[in-house]
Amino acid sequence: MKIPLKQRFGLRVKELRLASGLSQEAFADHASIARSYMSRIERGMANPSLEAIEGLADALDVDPSELFVCVEPARLYEAVEVPFAADGSCFNPKLASPRDGTFRVGEKSSELRLSSFEEALAYLRTMPIAKWRRPNPTGNWGLVSATRWGPLTGTEDTSEKE
Structure with a gap:
């Protein structure tokens, strides 16, 4: 395409x-x-x-x-370390809100909407346990927590595994 x-x-x-x-x-x-x-x-x-x-x-x-x-989109994030949830999904550029293009990160009580992937990732790095919103298989957005950090490859799934 x-x-x-x-x-x-x-x-x-x-x-x-x-x-x-x-x-x-x-x-x-x-x-x-x-x-x-x-x-x-x-x-x-x-x-x-x-x-x-x-x-x-x-x-x-x-x-x-x-x-x-x-430019190939995947080249932008070759060496970026991102947080991964327990199910293997990770925080990635595809998680921008379809409504306003923002990324929702942080604790439920103090969640932020940031306009760029880089800003959101920088904020996640400051958290003791990175937390972000992403859609589940039914399309509802939920809060997930990081269990580890690893390289972003561009092939990550954005939702929970079934």
Whole structure:
């Protein structure tokens, strides 16, 4: 299946931003754009203007054409360590809420909605036991706890095993 241009563009911007070592928020500040707009670009939800494309390229110190080089989604997370639940499922980019694109993490009493996978993963790393929401086989979202951390491979199941 062909990935739409907006999504490929967003993945490429994200790949270059991650390679620069900047968080989404720090990069958005550096590029003089709102972090929420940066998030929408990286998720393929925005249609950036030519001026925005030029600004992103300048902030990344690349030629604008570099932003249109194809990227494989799995390459973005090759060396990322994520929390795994007892059933073998893990926290991963596919767990963004279909309603608003956020990731729900934290204790039930103090749950946060974070707009990017990286922000949510950073928060999970600060918790004594990482906890996040994910859908179960019936489609209801429930809270799960980590039993271990391991590499994200891009083939993880997002729901409980039956």
